[in-house]
Amino acid sequence: METTRGAERQRTAAERRRRELLEAADRVVLRDGPQASMNAIAAEAGITKPILYRHFGDKGGLYRALAQRHTDALLNALRAALDAPARRRERVEATLDTYLAAIEARPQVYRFLMHPSDDAAPSPEQGFDVGRHSAPLLRRLGEELGTVIAERVDLGPDSEQTARIWGHGIVGMMHAAGDWWLGERPFSREQLVRSLADLLWGRLAAAGDLPGGPGF
Amino acid sequence: METTRGAERQRTAAERRRRELLEAADRVVLRDGPQASMNAIAAEAGITKPILYRHFGDKGGLYRALAQRHTDALLNALRAALDAPARRRERVEATLDTYLAAIEARPQVYRFLMHPSDDAAPSPEQGFDVGRHSAPLLRRLGEELGTVIAERVDLGPDSEQTARIWGHGIVGMMHAAGDWWLGERPFSREQLVRSLADLLWGRLAAAGDLPGGPGF
DNA sequence: AGACTGTTGTTACCGGGGGTAACACGTGGT
DNA sequence: ACCACGTGTTACCCCCGGTAACAACAGTCT
Structure with a gap:
């Protein structure tokens, strides 16, 4: 036929x-x-x-379709960095660098993905439906990183929960620092990567006080 | 007269x-x-x-005027927590808790401040003007925290720069984790605060590997 | 052949948003 | 009396997301 x-x-x-x-x-x-x-x-x-x-x-449909292409590419690159056979610190640095290199290379794409201008899903949910309002990509990255952490890092009890918190927190850190850096770009990407990794490596806790602050 | x-x-x-x-x-x-x-x-x-x-x-003017009231209140609360006479870990936890308590208590206000729906400043800047696109409040918080860190913490050379990176990074971490938590709220605020502080205190670097991950 | 169906494309419209021009009214100052 | 000024209105403009109604053309069925 x-x-x-x-x-x-x-x-x-x-x-x-x-x-x-x-x-x-x-x-x-x-x-x-x-x-x-x-x-x-x-x-x-x-x-x-x-x-x-x-x-x-509708417009949301187009934007979602459009976003998926770029999102998938970025996600694959990040997974590769996360899975490289290296020490944890190096994997973390590689992942940060991959993300930052991506947003540096194509800022408009990044901007489109992260600031979808508006919901496109004006669902009439009544109760406090806050949350889910940052770009969906950020949420996805946070969840993804959370599961990776849960799979690989030994966090004792409440490990699952802690891993998810860290996933979202680290992604947020990366995003905010990257967004700010992209605007002024007063130093190299390498320095940014190193500083952020240092932060995650506890240098804030280890550093000494300067005189003049409150308490000790 | x-x-x-x-x-x-x-x-x-x-x-x-x-x-x-x-x-x-x-x-x-x-x-x-x-x-x-x-x-x-x-x-x-x-x-x-x-x-x-x-x-x-215009609309942006109204929104800016409206935002300033809430912003100032939050900023004052955060500064108070940051200036409490206590050890650094406690100050960090207090600051995180202050922020999270604020967004938990008035989610709509938070949502308004953080997601101003749109620019309101469609300045026709040509070159890559990305950045400055997350809520201005986040930027302000990041800068503020950066200067506080620079004032109080001994970070060696490049201290100023590192402090700013950390300021924006920590604020982003707090924001992303808070935004996610607010949506599902699967555990108490205290746990969230502790986990985030643990992250900043280098527990990610200290934790052991689980079997199955790449590399060692 | 001719009637039927489905896709691709059009024009013309609706409702609602931000923003403004033009005009009406009241009140105090000279 | 007249003027200046702030408050308020109605009525409009333009653009945006979204849709209804219709035109044209394929291939299919009898």
């Missing part, structure tokens, strides 16, 4: 179209930042809005 | 009005979240939009 072959062809055609649209969207987002409008994306793709909506449902 | 007294009276009246408007805006933001519309705020205040614009210029 010809129907199945026809349907097949149609499907692959639709997928190709979808990829083309995503590439156009990518170009616009890279140029205009996360606040790129649907009109602009449609124009870049040489078509009009309703087609975009047919393919992606 | 009566003019100065009259002008005086007018000015204080205008200031009172401004405070009333801010309080109305506060109510709406607390109810509707950061995406509260100018129409809604005007309605809550019992007036119409143009008055708001006369008082605050």
Whole structure:
């Protein structure tokens, strides 16, 4: 029967179209930042809005599809750094450096991933639904790192819970420091990596007091 | 001359009005979240939009004025915790706890401060202007903590730079972990504080490996 | 052939958001 | 009486996300 072959062809055609649209969207987002409008994306793709909506449902759908590509790439790079056969300190430094190199190389992509401009999911949840509001990518990174820590590091009782806290905390540290550094960039990436690793290695606890502070 | 007294009276009246408007805006933001519309705020205040614009210029102006009140309060509380006469570990824990207690007590305020929905400053800077895009409050906290660290902790050469990195990093850690915790809240605030302080105290470096990880 | 179905594309519209222009009113100062 | 000024309104503009309604064209079924 010809129907199945026809349907097949149609499907692959639709997928190709979808990829083309995503590439156009990518170009616009890279140029205009996360606040790129649907009109602009449609124009870049040489078509009009309703087609975009047919393919992606709503703006959130397009953005999610767009984000997934970049997210997957970054996540794979981070996993590789995390799995390198080296001492823990070196793995941590490699992971920090991988992340920072990525955001340094393509700041607009990073900005798009981390600041999705808005929810796109105005779910009418009543009770305090705070949280889940930082970029979803950050959450994902935090969870991922948490499980890696839980798998590999011996943390005694409550290990699972501690690992998750640390996962989110370390990711947040990396993100905030990176975001700030990217704005001013007053020193090299290596120095940033070293300082952050030093922080995680307890140098804050080990350092001595300077005169003039409160208490001892 | 009566003019100065009259002008005086007018000015204080205008200031009172401004405070009333801010309080109305506060109510709406607390109810509707950061995406509260100018129409809604005007309605809550019992007036119409143009008055708001006369008082605050634009939406960003209103939001900035609104944010400053809460920001100052939080900042003062944090400074108090940071200045308590106690050992460093206790001061760190107190500061973490202060921050987390604040976001736990008033999640909507926190959400408003941290996720200002959008820039409000679409400055057409050309070059990579990434950064400065997380909530300004986070930046401010990071800088503040950085200077405190630089003032009090002996970090050897490059101390200034290291302190700033740590300031932003620690604030980011606190923020990300707090944001995540606020969403699920699977354990008490005390445990969160202890775990984060442990992380800063180098427990990650000290902990042993579990079998199965890469390298040793 | 002709009728049916599905996809691709269009134009034209809706509701709502930020922001502003133009005008009405009251009150105190000269 | 007149002026200056702050408060308030209505009515509008433009843009954005999203949708309805329709046009054109393929391939399929009888």
